[in-house]
Amino acid sequence: MEDRLGPEFANAMFLSISEVKTLLEYFKREGYMSASNNPLFEQIFAYVKRYDRFPDIQVSDQAKNMLQEHHFQDAEIAMLMNLCPHSAEEARSLIPELNRIESDEELNATLEELVRLKNL
């Protein structure tokens, strides 16, 4: 996917919706919004609040750690956490990068754990 983005993204860090939500909540608490005129911040904040799949940051950290332990790449981790697919077939269809993983069983086991965390 880096080839679809410019060279500026070569060293970029990927953030899941859940992580962005935590970050923006932090700035809200620190009173950032009262000092700024940034409607984009509010639009993005509303978006990430609506589409964060995890009940809280502890659980989303747990999900990220689990995916890192299974050696998923950063881009894949962010996409898996954003979309929370239920099956290997769904995951491969939504995130074609995952076709590099040969075993459906292995992928399914990871996704099952992801969905379990999401539903905590």
Next chain:
Amino acid sequence: MFFILSLKKNLKLTPEYLGKRINKHLANLLNSAVEGSFDTKFGYIVKVLKHEKIGEGKVQDSSGDVLFPLLYKALVFMPYKGEVVDAMVSQVMEVGFTATLGPMSMFVAAQNIAADYYLEPEARPHPRWVNKTDPSKTIQVGGDVRLRIMSVRVNGNEMMGVCEMSEAYLGPITV
């Protein structure tokens, strides 16, 4: 997708700010110059996260203004072709529907909606698209949909996404 990117910005200071509080002033100037802005290469700059380095200022000929290069890290939102995203349906029409993703508007043309959806133009309060085999699956204003971005168009200070909803696993979702 959201990213943390390392970016660079040149800022021009007029001579009256060349004092003790120059760093603070440059930091404030950077935040107000880039936060909330849009760049075709980087996408939407949501928030500056860290000021990394203020480079050496260069005095400009003729004006006495000083140009400083600033390095910083920022949270950016940059959608890309092929990405699957969730969005909220904002308008349903005969030619398709539109959905909102933060600052962006997404358009799905009728021919890019899966063939098993049909339009109910008389539905109230708004027209909606309904799945033939599972009528509980509807595309209606305020509902959530999963889409794939086919292309991103830049229109002045905005980005518009052209999306499709015809493959498996795309369509209405519950959040």
